[in-house]
Amino acid sequence: MKSKLSFLLLSLLFYHYSSNAQSAPGFxxxxxxAMVRDADLRTQLTKNKLTELDEHKxxxxxxxxxxxxxxxxxxxxTAHIISPELNLQPFLNIPEGKYNNNINVSGFSGLAKADAKMLLYSGGKVQYLRKAIGEKKKSETVLLEKSSDEVVAMIxxxxxxxxxVHQSKKVLDEGKRRLEANRKTADKALGYGLITxxxxxxxxxxxxxxDAKIAEYEGKKDLLLTQLEVLTGISKDRLELIQPVLVAVVPEAPHKSIEDRAEIRALDYGINASGxxxxAEQTWWIPKVQLMASGYYLGLYGTRIKSSDNIIPPIPAIGYPGxxxxxRPxxxxxxxxxxxxxxxxxEIFDGREGKHAIETARIDRELLENQKYDARRKLTLNQANNKSNYEIANSQIALKRKQKEMAGDALVTAEKEFRYGMTKSTQLIEAENDLEAAELDYQNAIxxxxxxxxxxxxxxQELDITKLY
Structure with missing residues (x-):
């Protein structure tokens, strides 16, 4: 009984995984x-770790x-000494200050030292740098939104x-079905001598x-599946199960402005960081305070301390030789x-290094302000261009739909006329090609x-995938 239950559980697990493996992935x-595998996003996230490291520092x-x-x-x-070490002038008649001697110290020495330091006050520089890094992190986070939108657009x-490609294949298959039916009519007409x-x-x-067009579209489909496999890491077997349909998108009216674009917000944070x-650089003249402590050990081993001359001169009066x-301790x-x-x-005067650092920081902020000015102009033009392209694309859909309907009616008329021998196959093929082109143009318009x-x-910055799929 236990073995049967285990077999049943394994069977259910196998069915579960196999069914998941064969399910078509959604958008x-x-x-x-793709977000996990995108190289640009991963590179940007890796670079952001350097900013986090600076924050920890x-x-x-x-x-x-x-x-x-x-x-x-x-x-x-060796130390050379010119000095009366002992005041014996009254006894030895030695001139004051004319006593010469060399003191030599030799031996093995050992020195150990431990230094401890702790910053107590940085003049406010660390606090300002911490705020600058905080603004930089916000800028990098905003740029991740831009990179994410690019991945969404790419996928x-x-x-x-x-x-x-799928819609084009359906159009071609439908055309092939119609041509097959018309060929049967042509076979009969050729037998009756109605056509040449x-x-x-x-x-x-x-x-x-x-048939050649169908083979071409199969090649395009395989290329697209390979592209999606590389971008997402999902196998072709599952990607082939996708049956997407093109539907026109009706976006909502924009609720944001150009100022909400990731590029503008990132530059704003960058300008704040430069401020x-x-x-931080303006604190160069403020005193910095730190706590310090040091401990030393000094040792001399096998030491010999000696003089070149008598340290105590001879005293002839009493027969002392010096x-x-x-x-040798x-x-x-x-x-x-x-x-x-x-x-x-x-640092009361640092050779103007502090002032130069301030000017460099100001120039960096000025560059960011110029970039923001240029980005705002370009993004304004880009928004106007995108709005114009969207309106044109919408009008093209209505036009291509009307052309498709007209081509369909023309093909129905041409088929009837060909069936009754009122027109040649050339007109029928032209009508078929016109309908095929009109249907493909309609799908391209969408x-x-x-x-x-x-x-x-x-x-x-209002890209919402729920409005797309």
Missing amino acids: KELLDS LKDVYLPTLEVSGMAGYMNA SRAYDQLAL PYDHKKIELAQATL YKIK RKLDW TNLNVFPIFLGGVGFKW FNQRRAAIEMMRST
Whole structure:
């Protein structure tokens, strides 16, 4: 019983996964997969990590730092002394200040040091830089919206192109069906001598031409499926199950303006960031305060301290021969040497480096303001152009629909006349080609209208995929 239950569960799981594997992906799934795989978005997100790292650096600037260093080596130092070490002038008749001697210290030395520092006050520079980075992060987030819209437009175009191919295939299949029916009529008419073999060959040529067009569209379909597979990572087996249909888009009236575009908002944040950068640079003259502490260890090993001449001169009166200094201590250690306190640094004159940094920051802000001015002009023209293209595309749909209806009526008339021997196959084929071209032009008009509608929504940063699919 247990084994049967396990088999049933495995069967259900297999059915679940196989059914998912064979289901056609919706546009939302295509878009989500493309967002994850898009190289530009991933690159931009990776670059944004550098800004986050800069933010963490500023947060850590008030953390204490500890540095430990050490040194070991051989020391040999000699000091030349011209001074009466001992005041023996009354006894030895030595002129004052004329006592000469060399004191030599040699041996192995060791030094260890630990320094600790902590910034207490930066003059306000860190606070302004933190605000500048905050504005920069907002700018980068806004630019991600622009990149996301570009991915939406790219996937939407590929998806609609696939729909256009499907609709074109239906048009060609319908034309092939009509030509097959008309060929049967032509076969009968040729048998009765109502048409010439040349007219009959015309229909065969039209069929061959139509087959070539169908093969061409199959190649386009395979190319589009490959493109979607590369962009989304979804297998062709699932993508082939998509049966999209082209429908005209009716976007709502815009509720936003050019100022809501990602480019303008990103530049606004950039200008704010440059303003904080100027304030940060203006703090160059304010004193900086930090807490400092140091600990030292000094050791001398195998040391010898000696003098070149007598440290105590000879005294003939009492028969004293004099004495040189020759001291061999086992080791000398000085520990701990501790220093601690609060220090400040005040750059009263820095060679105008601070002023140059302020001017550089001001120029950067001026450049951003010029970019915003230029972007606003271009985006205004772009919005007007997109609105005009959308209106033209809408009018083209009505025109192409009327042409398709007229071509359909003309083909019905030509088929009747050909069936009763009132016209030649040339006129029938021309009517068939006209209807095929009119139907394809109508589908292209819908495709172009969708592109124009998407660009018009993007012009005010109001692209909504729920209005598209």
